[in-house]
Amino acid sequence: MFNGGVRIERIDPLHLDLDAADELAAVVNRANEADGVPFPQVSGPEQLMYLQLQSDGRPVDGLWVARDDDGRVVGRAALQLPLRDNTDVALLRGAVLPEARRQGLGRALVDQAVTLAVEAGRRRMYTSTFLGSPGATALTAMGFTSLGTYDAVRRVELDVESEARWHRLYAEARAHAGDYELVHLVGPTPPDMLDGLVALHEAINDAPLDDPDMEGDVWTVERVQAYDSAMARRRQTVHRVLARHTPSGEWAGMSMLCVDEFSPAVAFQEDTSVVRAHRGRRLGLLMKADMLRWVSRERPEVTATITWNATTNHHMIAVNEKLDATVVARNANFRRDLEQP
Ligand SMILES: CC(C)(COP(=O)(O)OP(=O)(O)OC[C@H]1O[C@@H](n2cnc3c(N)ncnc32)[C@H](O)[C@@H]1OP(=O)(O)O)[C@@H](O)C(=O)NCCC(=O)NCCS
Structure with missing residues (x-):
């Protein structure tokens, strides 16, 4: 053409x-x-x-x-x-x-x-x-019509000065959280953890959607495997911090960070979600502060992380602001209705 x-x-x-x-x-x-x-x-x-x-x-x-x-x-x-x-x-x-x-x-x-x-x-x-x-x-x-919503893109610098902050916030959240243990997972989910991770991925569906006509994502074992496999083949190393409620053994939360092995300097924050029954205990802050501690230690080549938040996602934004994330761009959402012949 x-x-x-x-x-x-x-x-x-x-x-x-x-x-x-x-x-x-x-x-x-x-x-x-x-x-x-x-x-x-x-x-x-x-x-x-x-x-x-x-x-x-x-x-x-x-x-x-x-x-x-x-x-x-x-x-x-x-x-x-x-x-x-x-x-x-x-x-x-x-x-x-x-x-x-x-x-x-x-x-x-x-x-x-x-x-x-x-x-x-x-x-x-x-x-x-x-x-x-x-x-x-x-x-x-x-x-296209503006949906009137936008995502703020935030960046967290992983410099030496920030490390003390991750440790302080981790300790603060730890003192508040109660009986939870954190588990680190690198790369694809092991088969015995797949069922647990389906529920953790689904928990993100409580986050506000940009358009009420959009459906939440339905997660299955096969979908978690497809995601993990695609990321591994893309050379995106997925780091997951998982929170488990120790008395019940239930998975309570997950935070994911992807390090692109072709350009690892700026890692991409994927979902952070806490299962409804375990909210309000600072698990979001605990997992994210722990992720930054962990990645700073294990992956020194990562110098910053980028995260996208809908402006309506107040709880996540509050956590990110505590982590000293700075807004670097705002990405506005648009929709166009298509006419079928
Ligand atoms: C959005 C983008 C792809 C438009 O590309 P483009 O080649 O300039 O678009 P066109 O020349 O086909 O313009 C399409 C219409 O937008 C209008 N338009 C484009 N840029 C404009 C501007 N800066 N100011 C006013 N009108 C503008 C044009 O006048 C045209 O309307 P018309 O046909 O009624 O006159 C380009 O600006 C871009 O790459 N932006 C960064 C990426 C992005 O925002 N992508 C959007 C998501 S797909």
Whole structure:
């Protein structure tokens, strides 16, 4: 397809090689830089793995690149079509190089994604953009509506001075928590722990959703295994701190941090959840402070962690603020309803 001298082409994510992935990563990095988003650079290998292995183990369902006359990638869009829950939804991420913007490429990429989503029977498309970037205006012009919600992206520095703080907060939470022991797990969940971890993953569903039309995630043993396997194949080392109620032996909480072995300097905080019956005992703070102590000690190459919180998630934000997390960006959520023919 041609759009003002630029060719939009759909590519199979499984056919990507590292050169192509480097080009796709460059679009993300240049877009972030132009929009003042202070994120670490995405590496080619990280990008390749992300597009080929989503958290359910499948590649993204649609991938399009826009190339200029010289064959240079100037824009890209990736579409996910969830299969387990929210099966009427399509999730879009895209970016255009700063110098190629305002020429219709964003719209052409979105049109391709919408066509595929409609063909797949999807009724709603969600995407997001950083507040303060041109994305919000562009998305509105392209038929998306702001949900009025956003995630604040917070960063915690793992420097030598912070270590005393993790220890102090750990001790404070420990004194308050009562009879809980913490268990450390690195990498895929051992078979005998899978059932327990299903409930811990499900506990995140009490967190507020960005849109009431979204369903929570249904977790099963097979889903935990698929997630663990995808992360291992992506070379994301999953660190889990688990809290167990000692008298009953029940699993009470979990916090997860992923270290990307291709670029370990900034680790990504995944879910932290406490099972309802065990809330209000500072287990969230206990697990997160312990994670930072543990990772600082065992993985000195990790210099910071990044965490995304919905602004309505007051309890998690309070924990993160105690950990001295700083807001570095705000990512606003958008939705477009799709008409089925
Ligand atoms: C969002 C983004 C992909 C748009 O790319 P683009 O190639 O500039 O988009 P287009 O040229 O096709 O513009 C699409 C519409 O948005 C409008 N638009 C785009 N940027 C705009 C701006 N800075 N100010 C006002 N309107 C703007 C265009 O006028 C056009 O509307 P129109 O056809 O009614 O005139 C680009 O800004 C970007 O890469 N941003 C960073 C990543 C991001 O936020 N992605 C959004 C999630 S997919």
